[in-house]
Amino acid sequence: MDLILLSRLQFAMTVFFHFIFVPLTLGLSVLLAIMETLYVRTGDDDYKRMVKFLGKLFLINFVLGVVTGITLEFQFGTNWSRYSAYVGDIFGSLLAIEATVAFFLESTFVAVWTFGWEKVNKKVHCFAIWMVAIAGNISALWIILANGFMQHPVGYVIRNGRAELDDFFAVVSNPYAWGEYFHTVSSAWMLGGFFVLGVAAWHLARKNEVALFTKAVRIAAPFTLIMALLVGVAGHQQGMNVAQYQPAKMAAMESHWTTQTRAPMYLLAWPDQENSRNLVEALPIPGLMSFIAFNDVNAEVKGLSDFAKEDIPPVLPTFLSFRIMVAMGCLFIFVAAWAWWRRKDIASDTRLAKILPWMIPLPYITIMFGWTVAEVGRQPWIVYNLMRTSDAVSPVPTSSVLLSVIAFLVIYTLLGLIDIWLLYTNSRKGPEPAKPAQEA
Amino acid sequence: METIWFFLWTLLWAVYFILDGFDLGMGSLMPFLASNDHERRVIYNAQGPYWDGNEVWLITAGGVTFAAFPNAYAVMFSALYAPLLILLFCLIFRAVAFEFRGKGDSCTWIFSWDVCMTLGSFLPALLLGVAFANLFMGIPIDGNGVYHGNILKLLNPYGLAGGVLFVIMFCYHGALWLELKSEGNLQVKAFKAARVLWPLLLSMVLVFLALTGHYTESFDRLAQHPAAYVALALAVIGLVASRLCLNSSTLIAWICSALFILGLTFFGVFGMYPGIILSSIDPAYSITIYNASSSPLTLKIMLTVTLCAVPVVLLYQAWVYWTFAHKVTRETLKDEHSY
Numbered sequence: 001m002d003l004i005l006l007s008r009l010q011f012a013m014t015v016f017f018h019f020i021f022v023p024l025t026l027g028l029s030v031l032l033a034i035m036e037t038l039y040v041r042t043g044d045d046d047y048k049r050m051v052k053f054l055g056k057l058f059l060i061n062f063v064l065g066v067v068t069g070i071t072l073e074f075q076f077g078t079n080w081s082r083y084s085a086y087v088g089d090i091f092g093s094l095l096a097i098e099a100t101v102a103f104f105l106e107s108t109f110v111a112v113w114t115f116g117w118e119k120v121n122k123k124v125h126c127f128a129i130w131m132v133a134i135a136g137n138i139s140a141l142w143i144i145l146a147n148g149f150m151q152h153p154v155g156y157v158i159r160n161g162r163a164e165l166d167d168f169f170a171v172v173s174n175p176y177a178w179g180e181y182f183h184t185v186s187s188a189w190m191l192g193g194f195f196v197l198g199v200a201a202w203h204l205a206r207k208n209e210v211a212l213f214t215k216a217v218r219i220a221a222p223f224t225l226i227m228a229l230l231v232g233v234a235g236h237q238q239g240m241n242v243a244q245y246q247p248a249k250m251a252a253m254e255s256h257w258t259t260q261t262r263a264p265m266y267l268l269a270w271p272d273q274e275n276s277r278n279l280v281e282a283l284p285i286p287g288l289m290s291f292i293a294f295n296d297v298n299a300e301v302k303g304l305s306d307f308a309k310e311d312i313p314p315v316l317p318t319f320l321s322f323r324i325m326v327a328m329g330c331l332f333i334f335v336a337a338w339a340w341w342r343r344k345d346i347a348s349d350t351r352l353a354k355i356l357p358w359m360i361p362l363p364y365i366t367i368m369f370g371w372t373v374a375e376v377g378r379q380p381w382i383v384y385n386l387m388r389t390s391d392a393v394s395p396v397p398t399s400s401v402l403l404s405v406i407a408f409l410v411i412y413t414l415l416g417l418i419d420i421w422l423l424y425t426n427s428r429k430g431p432e433p434a435k436p437a438q439e440a
Numbered sequence: 441m442e443t444i445w446f447f448l449w450t451l452l453w454a455v456y457f458i459l460d461g462f463d464l465g466m467g468s469l470m471p472f473l474a475s476n477d478h479e480r481r482v483i484y485n486a487q488g489p490y491w492d493g494n495e496v497w498l499i500t501a502g503g504v505t506f507a508a509f510p511n512a513y514a515v516m517f518s519a520l521y522a523p524l525l526i527l528l529f530c531l532i533f534r535a536v537a538f539e540f541r542g543k544g545d546s547c548t549w550i551f552s553w554d555v556c557m558t559l560g561s562f563l564p565a566l567l568l569g570v571a572f573a574n575l576f577m578g579i580p581i582d583g584n585g586v587y588h589g590n591i592l593k594l595l596n597p598y599g600l601a602g603g604v605l606f607v608i609m610f611c612y613h614g615a616l617w618l619e620l621k622s623e624g625n626l627q628v629k630a631f632k633a634a635r636v637l638w639p640l641l642l643s644m645v646l647v648f649l650a651l652t653g654h655y656t657e658s659f660d661r662l663a664q665h666p667a668a669y670v671a672l673a674l675a676v677i678g679l680v681a682s683r684l685c686l687n688s689s690t691l692i693a694w695i696c697s698a699l700f701i702l703g704l705t706f707f708g709v710f711g712m713y714p715g716i717i718l719s720s721i722d723p724a725y726s727i728t729i730y731n732a733s734s735s736p737l738t739l740k741i742m743l744t745v746t747l748c749a750v751p752v753v754l755l756y757q758a759w760v761y762w763t764f765a766h767k768v769t770r771e772t773l774k775d776e777h778s779y
Contacts, residue, residue: 031579063539066492067532073502074528077517081585084517087511089734093742096503099496100749107496108753108760111489115777118764162510394518395586404525411529417534422543430777 006401007079007393008409012375015204016072016368020419021065023367026140026185027192027227028058029133034219036126045434046212051129052117053431054196054216059114064415071408074149079401082384083392084368089164090156091146098142129234140188141181149178150383151374154247160335163386179241180374182234186227187370190332194356196338199427204347208430214344216343221343225336227300231330236292242377243293243301246384249377251304252315253322254289263289265300271315276305313379323370328366335359350402441739442729445508446713448746449552452504455499455704457568458613458698463487463494465614467534467561468607470554473633475617478770479626480554482554484538484779485768486621491538495531507742511585511732515542519579519717520571523594527567538779550551570594573602573648576708577656578718582620583725595750598655604645609701612637616682616694621768631690638683645679645704658711668710675703 032051039047065160073095077086084092089151116125155170158164165171197220200213243250250256255271255278256263264284272279288296294301303332304312339356382389466483474480488607506513533556577598580588615637616631652658662668678700685692685747712718715734719725733739772778 036659047715054496060543061537061538063492066495067535070495070499070502070531071528073499073506073616074517074524077502077506077513078521081514081517081518084506085511085514085585085662088506088513089738091732092503092506092510092513093738094498095556096507096742097745099500099503100746100753104493104496104753107492107755108757110761112763115489115764115775117777118775159735165738165741168737168741191741394514394521395584396518396521400521404521407529415532418536419689422540426543 001395003398003401004390004393006405008081008389008400009407010401011075013405013408013412014068014075016371017400017416018068018072019367019371020364020416021061021068023188023191023364024061024195025058025065026136026188027190028054028061028195029129029136029192030189031192031196031220032058033126033129033133034223035216036129038219039125040122043127044215045373046215049431049434054199055113056425056426057199059110060419060426062110064419068412077394079394079396080392081380081394083387085205086253086387087149087153087156087163087383089162090149093165093172094142094146094149095214098139098146102135102139102142106132106139109135117240137201140185143167144181144184145172145174145177147374148174148180150243151180151378152176153383153386163383164204168240170305173382176241176245179234179238183238183370184233186234187363187367190224190231191367193220193227193336194359194363195331196220197224198357199361201339201346201353201429205350205353207347208324210347212431214346217339217343221336221340225333225340226337228329228332232333235326235329236295239292246297246378247302248304248307248312249318250293250371251307252313252318252377253373254292255315255319256289256301256303257305258303259300259306260303261290262287262298263302264292265292267290269319272311273315282369310380313377318373318377320367321376325366325369325373325418328362328369332363441736441743442733443714444743445504445739446716446729448710448743449501449504449508452497452501454459454711456494456501456704457610457705458701459490459497460680461565461610461701462614462617462694462763463491464561464565465610466618467557469611469614469618469633470558470561470564473615473626473629477550478773479622481553481779482622482693482768483618484541484557486618488538488768488779489534489760490763494759495535495678498531504742504746507723508734508739509716509727509729510734512727513716515581515585515587515727516575519585519589520594521587523571524568528566530560530563532560534564542779560601562734564606565607567770569603570599572606572708573599576602576652576711578720581717581719581725582721582729585727588721589609601644601648601651605641605648608637608641608644609704612641613694613697613701616686616690616697619766620694621688623767623769634686634690634693637742640684640748642679642683642742644776645675652708652711656711658708661713662707662711665710665713668707668713671703671704671710674756675700675707678703683755688738696775703705 032054035047036051039051066254097297109128113125113128113132116128149171152174153167155167155172157166159246196216198310200216200220203209203213254265255269255276264286265288266281267283267285268280270276270280290301292300304315335355338345338352342352346353378384382392466487470480470483505516535551537556537560541550544550563633574594582588594624612634615630615634619627619634622630682693682696682700685696714728714730715726716729717727767771
């Protein structure tokens with residue numbers, strides 16, 4: 001295997017693994033903050049037990065998010081050193097700002113929150129979880145701004161043989177990055193919502209802590225529905241950004257070969273990249289592709305055949321990932337609406353109560369597909385139209401990378417299994433029983 | 441501007457060594473000091489609310505290397521590929537040990553995580569020492585920043601001396617912290633450990649300084665900037681004062697030990713100034729703060745961000761240290777949230 005492929009494999013593996021933990025941290029922290037605020041406001045002990053129970057799951061997840069994140073920061077240097085040297089002036093500073101303004105805040109306050117139940121007063125404790133939630137989501141913003149620079153580089157000039165910062169404001173107001181941020185964060189919050197709904201439905205179906213979990217559902221159901229809708233809106237916005245700034249990715253997402261106005265979307269299609277065409281193309285919906293790309297059914301969409309062959313991303317994975325993501329997105333809106341409709345008594349709808357726990361893994365998988373669209377669809381560029389992925393890799397021995405790929409595979413599989421097992425057993429245990437009235 | 445950033449860069453590493461140093465030291469000492477589950481849990485919980493915040497200093501030090509000296513980041517991280525990834529794996533296992541250890545109750549489960557904690561503390565301490573000593577000495581990089589060596593080349597006498605020095609330094613620092621946070625038998629053992637470790641640390645510092653004179657050109661470079669000897673003086677004063685205060689106040693001894701780490705880091709890193717990665721093939725290939733730094737605009741923006749954010753970080757981290765500034769006792773370990 002060659003160095004570039006192995007390095008990409010390692011990056012894909014480590015970033016996907018990291019992103020198992022990130023969205024739950026982003027989404028669940030917000031829900032925990034809402035729940036704890038309700039506890040502080042109402043004094044209802046159910047909310048406190050809910051926060052403590054979900055908090056335990058949150059922390060198991062959080063620690064893995066932290067450690068797998070360090071891998072990524074190191075990896076730009078270890079495996080993508082030419083990239084780091086070329087765009088570090090901009091990209092590196094975004095990562096450093098993330099650490100100084102957001103990650104410190106998150107890590108410090110998560111400790112206050114974890115250990116502070118007896119040490120600080122209720123309001124300070126609630127403030128701590130809000131800080132975790134806010135810092136986590138700010139953290140995500142800086143990381144997405146860094147990714148946004150790779151997708152749509154702005155605010156730089158080429159000087160001294162590298163990309164140097166020219167306009168910091170342009171970098172932080174990059175429209176592509178902001179679209180990406182809203183799409184990513186709303187999907188993460190939705191994932192957190194489905195996580196709470198799934199765990200709650202599992203217990204409600206077994207008549208455990210009915211009062212407590214019904215309250216949890218009444219918070220999570222509207223939250224999940226709103227987020228599921230926002231993911232779609234933000235996704236459509238982002239689709240238009242892609243069409244404007246990365247037309248080749250847009251065309252690959254729909255396996256669209258010939259430039260045309262009023263471009264249709266084929267419900268059934270299968271790309272044949274070798275021959276620049278589709279093997280199968282059936283059931284067109286006229287104008288839908290133009291609508292996705294430009295919010296206008298009559299707009300002209302550039303086809304893949306009009307790009308140089310070496311600038312076209314791998315069509316099949318981009319195309320399939322996009323399809324699956326959109327289909328799942330529709331499913332999420334449907335299930336979230338259903339859960340919201342029955343939010344007062346989920347257990348009475350046995351089908352819904354059975355489906356919800358099985359929904360938990362789906363947003364995770366969908367988010368992975370979303371990132372596949374974003375990252376594979378950007379190929380062959382590491383920084384769009386500025387640097388090719390093949391020019392970015394570190395001059396390290398292939399054998400070292402092979403060894404590290406194997407090590408990551410073994411270690412991450414092990415950790416992933418332990419994590420799933422711990423989340424599974426701890427979420428089945430349910431909250432600590434309520435204290436007798438005189439103690440509470 | 442580049443020099444300011446070199447200073448800040450050194451400072452970030454020094455703060456990381458001071459803060460995570462006691463964590464790594466306590467983890468390494470665990471098999472020697474803790475003889476039962478209760479004592480081991482005290483060691484975990486003595487780092488409990490801090491280790492995560494402490495580790496962010498490493499991320500920041502890495503991030504600032506990337507932001508302020510992207511070329512140095514690129515060459516350093518790719519040249520030290522194997523040791524860095526081993527460091528990373530250790531830190532991963534160490535961190536999850538905190539969260540996972542208490543979540544199972546079989547002896548094998550708990551023992552496995554204790555092994556992760558010990559190795560995951562000892563190896564990073566060793567590797568950080570080996571890596572920094574090799575940086576002080578220079579590593580075989582060519583004019584394109586390509587590294588011509590392997591991990592075995594890093595394990596030369598000077599590199600190993602650096603590794604041993606870091607392990608002993610962190611163990612001493614950790615023993616003092618443990619003495620502060622524990623009570624009873626464990627506290628006595630921690631105090632004894634600190635007393636035994638101090639002469640070892642002193643002799644290792646002398647050995648390392650002698651080897652520095654032999655293997656590196658640090659002293660020649662420092663001689664051009666006599667102010668840099670302040671760092672060495674600070675280190676020596678910190679080390680000696682730490683021993684003198686040991687019997688009266690462990691807290692002051694710990695602070696002196698922190699000063700010693702600060703001084704030693706500055707002494708070592710400024711021994712490279714203005715170099716940041718020295719080439720052992722040809723000094724002309726060395727990466728300096730001038731050919732590695734970011735554009736003036738980036739340095740200016742980063743300086744603003746750092747000067748605004750870091751004092752705030754220090755404030756709230758200090759608040760956390762103060763809030764949890766109690767001893768870890770049987771009583772506090774009954775708390776369901778402790779590790």
